[in-house]
Amino acid sequence: MSHFLVVILLFALLALVFGLILGYAAIRFKVEADPIVDQIDALLPQTQCGQCGYPGCRPYAEAVANGDAINKCVPGGEPTINKIADLLGVEPPQGEGPVAAPVKKVAFIHEDRCIGCTKCIQACPVDAIVGAAKLMHTILRQECTGCDLCVDPCPTNCIEMIELPQTPDTWQWELARIPVKVVDKHE
Amino acid sequence: MNSLLEQIRKGKLWDFHGGIHPEEHKQLSSQTSLLEAGLPPLLVLPLKQHIGSPAELCVQVGDRVLTGQPLTAPSSPMQVPIHASSSGTVVAIEEHTVAHPSGLSEPCILIQTDGQDSWRPRDPWPDYAERGNDELLARIHQAGIAGLGGAGFPTDIKLKGAQAYAQREPLPLLIVNGCECEPYITADDRLMRDEAAAIVEGITLLQQILRPQLTLIAIEDNKPEAIAAIRAQVKNAHTLVKVLPTKYPSGGERQLIEILTGRQVPSGKPPSEMGILVQNVGTLYAIRQAVVEDEPLIRRVVTLTGDRLAQPGNAWVRLGTSVRWLMQRFGLDPEPGQRVIMGGPMMGFTLPHADVPVVKTSNCLLAPSQRSLPSRDEEINCIRCGQCAEACPASLLPQQLYWYSKAGELDTAEQYRLFDCIECGACAWVCPSNIPLVQYYRQAKSQLRNQRQEQAQAERAKQRFADKQQRLEEERLERDRRMQAANEARRAQLKDAGGEDPVAAALARIKAKQAAQAVPTVAEDPIAAAVARAKAKKAAREAEAPEVTPAATADDALANPEASPASEAPAADPRQAAVAAAIARAKAKKAAREADAPEVTPAATTDDAPANPEASPASEAPAADPRQAAVAAAIARAKAKKAAREADAPEVTPAATADDAPANPEASPAAEAPAADPRQAAVTAAIARAKAKKAAREAAADNSAPPVPPSSKESD
Numbered sequence: 001m002s003h004f005l006v007v008i009l010l011f012a013l014l015a016l017v018f019g020l021i022l023g024y025a026a027i028r029f030k031v032e033a034d035p036i037v038d039q040i041d042a043l044l045p046q047t048q049c050g051q052c053g054y055p056g057c058r059p060y061a062e063a064v065a066n067g068d069a070i071n072k073c074v075p076g077g078e079p080t081i082n083k084i085a086d087l088l089g090v091e092p093p094q095g096e097g098p099v100a101a102p103v104k105k106v107a108f109i110h111e112d113r114c115i116g117c118t119k120c121i122q123a124c125p126v127d128a129i130v131g132a133a134k135l136m137h138t139i140l141r142q143e144c145t146g147c148d149l150c151v152d153p154c155p156t157n158c159i160e161m162i163e164l165p166q167t168p169d170t171w172q173w174e175l176a177r178i179p180v181k182v183v184d185k186h187e
Numbered sequence: 188m189n190s191l192l193e194q195i196r197k198g199k200l201w202d203f204h205g206g207i208h209p210e211e212h213k214q215l216s217s218q219t220s221l222l223e224a225g226l227p228p229l230l231v232l233p234l235k236q237h238i239g240s241p242a243e244l245c246v247q248v249g250d251r252v253l254t255g256q257p258l259t260a261p262s263s264p265m266q267v268p269i270h271a272s273s274s275g276t277v278v279a280i281e282e283h284t285v286a287h288p289s290g291l292s293e294p295c296i297l298i299q300t301d302g303q304d305s306w307r308p309r310d311p312w313p314d315y316a317e318r319g320n321d322e323l324l325a326r327i328h329q330a331g332i333a334g335l336g337g338a339g340f341p342t343d344i345k346l347k348g349a350q351a352y353a354q355r356e357p358l359p360l361l362i363v364n365g366c367e368c369e370p371y372i373t374a375d376d377r378l379m380r381d382e383a384a385a386i387v388e389g390i391t392l393l394q395q396i397l398r399p400q401l402t403l404i405a406i407e408d409n410k411p412e413a414i415a416a417i418r419a420q421v422k423n424a425h426t427l428v429k430v431l432p433t434k435y436p437s438g439g440e441r442q443l444i445e446i447l448t449g450r451q452v453p454s455g456k457p458p459s460e461m462g463i464l465v466q467n468v469g470t471l472y473a474i475r476q477a478v479v480e481d482e483p484l485i486r487r488v489v490t491l492t493g494d495r496l497a498q499p500g501n502a503w504v505r506l507g508t509s510v511r512w513l514m515q516r517f518g519l520d521p522e523p524g525q526r527v528i529m530g531g532p533m534m535g536f537t538l539p540h541a542d543v544p545v546v547k548t549s550n551c552l553l554a555p556s557q558r559s560l561p562s563r564d565e566e567i568n569c570i571r572c573g574q575c576a577e578a579c580p581a582s583l584l585p586q587q588l589y590w591y592s593k594a595g596e597l598d599t600a601e602q603y604r605l606f607d608c609i610e611c612g613a614c615a616w617v618c619p620s621n622i623p624l625v626q627y628y629r630q631a632k633s634q635l636r637n638q639r640q641e642q643a644q645a646e647r648a649k650q651r652f653a654d655k656q657q658r659l660e661e662e663r664l665e666r667d668r669r670m671q672a673a674n675e676a677r678r679a680q681l682k683d684a685g686g687e688d689p690v691a692a693a694l695a696r697i698k699a700k701q702a703a704q705a706v707p708t709v710a711e712d713p714i715a716a717a718v719a720r721a722k723a724k725k726a727a728r729e730a731e732a733p734e735v736t737p738a739a740t741a742d743d744a745l746a747n748p749e750a751s752p753a754s755e756a757p758a759a760d761p762r763q764a765a766v767a768a769a770i771a772r773a774k775a776k777k778a779a780r781e782a783d784a785p786e787v788t789p790a791a792t793t794d795d796a797p798a799n800p801e802a803s804p805a806s807e808a809p810a811a812d813p814r815q816a817a818v819a820a821a822i823a824r825a826k827a828k829k830a831a832r833e834a835d836a837p838e839v840t841p842a843a844t845a846d847d848a849p850a851n852p853e854a855s856p857a858a859e860a861p862a863a864d865p866r867q868a869a870v871t872a873a874i875a876r877a878k879a880k881k882a883a884r885e886a887a888a889d890n891s892a893p894p895v896p897p898s899s900k901e902s903d
Binding site: 041044045046047048056057058125126127128142143145166167168170171172173 | 285287288289291293626629630633634637644645646647648649651652654655656
């Protein structure tokens with residue numbers, strides 16, 4: 001009988017010790033935020049354009065983590081969908097939503113038509129437009145995410161989305177044609 | 188380190204992994220001494236000729252510039268200025284094809300030379316030994332010197348890195364790179380032979396700045412004349428001339444360090460972290476010229492070689508000289524499909540066309556015949572022979588890099604140390620399948636770089652978005668706070684002025700109304716109920732409003748005199764009538780504003796005044812211009828409406844009268860613009876009728892309104 005008691009006591013003691021260890025670990029090694037949201041957010045293009053229906057990229061990342069469709073990101077296009085699908089281990093949805101990697105564009109203000117109404121400045125999610133009331137506005141090209149949000153509010157249609165010209169810095173070797181070209185004879 | 192220096196002093200040499208021994212072809216151009224290429228008619232100077240960003244422009248189109256005059260002004264260390272290579276006039280600042288394999292354009296300054304080559308005032312420092320380090324480094328930066336070996340890294344940044352090390356502890360090694368291992372190129376060889384004294388003076392200068400424990404001048408053993416020339420000039424016990432066995436690419440910075448010290452530079456770190464500084468002999472010459480002669484970097488030695496050139500050799504070429512001009516000058520006899528390669532056959536690139544300028548990093552122009560340097564044959568499949576891995580001087584696995592680059596698995600390629608590849612081309616040279624391996628690596632590298640840039644931009648956009656949200660939130664809170672404060676202030680002011688609290692008053696009014704409405708709800712008959720409601724309303728209103736009659740008369744008085752001038756305008760000239768009406772309007776407005784101050788009642792009524800005169804000219808401009816009349820009527824209507832609304836607030840009775848007033852004159856123009864446009868007249872009349880009806884109904888509802896019978900006017 002006493003053996004029996006000793007065994008029960010021993011196990012109770014062990015349970016207590018392990019419980020304490022587990023409890024401590026739960027507090028000590030607590031994971032703060034939902035890491036999946038951060039991971040999804042890192043895959044999104046951060047244009048903050050709101051075309052997905054959420055106010056910014058992080059809210060959409062949270063929505064995706066909560067089960068929203070993964071194909072709502074227009075600027076990210078198919079590459080982003082595939083990356084999120086990879087991350088979440090789901091099949092990328094076929095034949096719907098945005099397709100094909102979109103060309104990166106930036107906004108450009110035609111200065112002769114700008115009347116300085118500041119409407120685009122208010123619309124820009126990343127503060128990439130400088131200007132003041134009744135003064136000409138201009139885009140900070142480096143900061144523009146190409147989200148398109150400034151185009152509609154403009155009352156004079158002076159904002160255009162243009163492709164960035166290729167420079168030697170952004171140029172990539174094309175393997176198909178490693179340039180070997182004719183140098184003409186004397187002019 | 189000291190034992191290592193001891194070993195080096197004793198003459199020990201190490202070796203690096205791999206390397207190749209291609210045919211040299213150096214005899215072709217090394218036989219003649221340095222020439223002066225001459226002044227081309229046009230100089231094209233790209234704003235950016237180094238690694239980093241271009242400096243700020245400081246000349247304009249049309250400016251006359253002197254030789255050596257700076258054209259751009261740097262505002263950060265990564266910006267290197269450029270200088271006018273000869274005197275002349277700036278004819279354009281525009282995009283021009285630059286020396287880049289893409290054949291793309293970049294901003295360039297175009298200078299039409301005048302042939303004088305007149306210098307800007309110079310300030311030579313033969314006494315450089317007495318100058319401070321900062322002074323010397325600033326001068327090197329201002330002279331626009333960027334590594335002339337080929338990479339174009341800003342020299343003063345490299346020197347400052349070494350100087351930072353030298354300030355912590357003595358810098359062990361300064362290495363002067365005179366290897367020039369690439370086939371065909373002999374620019375450094377010729378420079379060492381012809382300008383050995385100046386190069387050694389440049390070394391002395393760097394020794395003064397950095398105080399290295401040991402200086403090594405490394406030259407490959409295929410340049411015996413250069414070795415002899417430099418040896419003759421070196422008289423310093425701490426400067427050794429090291430003769431290296433010829434092997435490509437021993438001139439690579441990391442490979443050279445490995446040969447001379449047996450140590451490898453850690454991946455991704457500059458050699459200055461190991462206390463080693465490597466400088467090309469051309470750069471040393473440029474440093475010496477900049478400091479001692481005050482000659483900024485406006486010219487460099489370029490090897491002009493290849494078996495299609497009649498006079499191959501080495502020449503001093505002004506930066507910005509067109510390749511086409513040089514080729515013609517040195518007797519290019521082009522074969523069909525002639526290629527011109529900038530740089531050597533291993534690391535250079537074929538120019539897209541010959542109208543590109545020579546820049547700070549162009550060490551060689553090669554015009555080979557198809558026979559001597561055949562174009563690469565068609566690429567065939569990799570047979571996994573592994574020769575590339577044996578040849579790789581950076582001990583990489585070129586085959587793996589190739590597979591991953593080709594498959595687009597860039598991350599994996601990066602794990603295989605893609606960025607340690609120096610693009611020397613040894614792997615492609617040994618490849619039996621003719622695979623252009625280096626091109627694959629270059630493409631993968633640029634893709635990775637673009638990816639990183641995009642990632643960095645996304646990160647910045649995220650941050651800016653968060654910042655904006657925060658700012659908007661703060662602004663909103665601030666606005667709310669301000670509004671609340673203002674409201675409280677206003678309430679307090681009203682209380683102080685003795686008036687009752689408007690909010691309390693409004694509440695009381697609403698209560699009274701509700702009480703009045705609550706009474707007749709019992710009635711069953713809707714008509715009876717309505718009558719009861721109207722009665723209650725009237726009672727309530729009468730209780731609130733004092734009297735009406737004097738107000739009404741006051742408004743008549745005001746309205747009449749102002750209406751008269753307009754009505755006397757001759758019917759013949761509607762425009763004049765309109766002007767008169769406008770004046771009348773302005774007057775009435777002013778009167779109204781003045782009247783507004785003392786009492787409330789006349790203010791409400793004076794609002795009628797503008798309506799009347801406006802109506803009259805219209806009514807007297809008859810068949811001539813019905814459209815104008817209609818416009819005037821519309822304006823009058825809008826005014827009257829506004830007046831009515833304003834008048835509505837304080838009391839109700841005068842408001843009712845005001846409503847009648849606009850109705851009347853509006854009716855008149857319509858009636859008096861007769862046969863000209865019957866349809867329009869009909870419409871206007873209908874509107875007027877509707878208005879009048881409404882006014883009448885309101886007037887009827889509260890009998891206190893003065894007896895202005897709208898129906899009488901309506902009838903005509």
